[in-house]
Amino acid sequence: METESIYRSTRRHFSRIQKEQILQEHRDFGVPIAVLARKNGLNAVTIYQWKRNMTEDDGSITLEKIRALVAENTTLRQHNNLLKIKVADLSVTNDILADAISIAKKTEFLKQAKLLEKSKNPKI
Numbered sequence: 001m002e003t004e005s006i007y008r009s010t011r012r013h014f015s016r017i018q019k020e021q022i023l024q025e026h027r028d029f030g031v032p033i034a035v036l037a038r039k040n041g042l043n044a045v046t047i048y049q050w051k052r053n054m055t056e057d058d059g060s061i062t063l064e065k066i067r068a069l070v071a072e073n074t075t076l077r078q079h080n081n082l083l084k085i086k087v088a089d090l091s092v093t094n095d096i097l098a099d100a101i102s103i104a105k106k107t108e109f110l111k112q113a114k115l116l117e118k119s120k121n122p123k124i
Helices: 016-029 033-040 044-055 063-120
Strands: none
Touching (some): 016 033, 016 044
């Protein structure tokens, strides 16, 4: 006797239009998601995922999005230019300090050399 599994793994696929219709019932008529899930033979989590995915940015290009991106781009360019100026100033400061340290080391080395020379030749 062959035993047939009670649970069949038939996966239903819904088109975007079908998903939107199910979610529209929830938005327009206030039908609870649990009721929609039972009515359509779905898990409520699936409908929540659809809702989250469809309310996220759908990737369509609108004039508002373009304006926002242009404004953001302008702001970022200005900020980038300010950062470039600050980096240049810090680079110059760093070079000056490195030169000052080098000069200080040479001066200290010369002082020590003179002291060493004086200790070798006490007549000078």
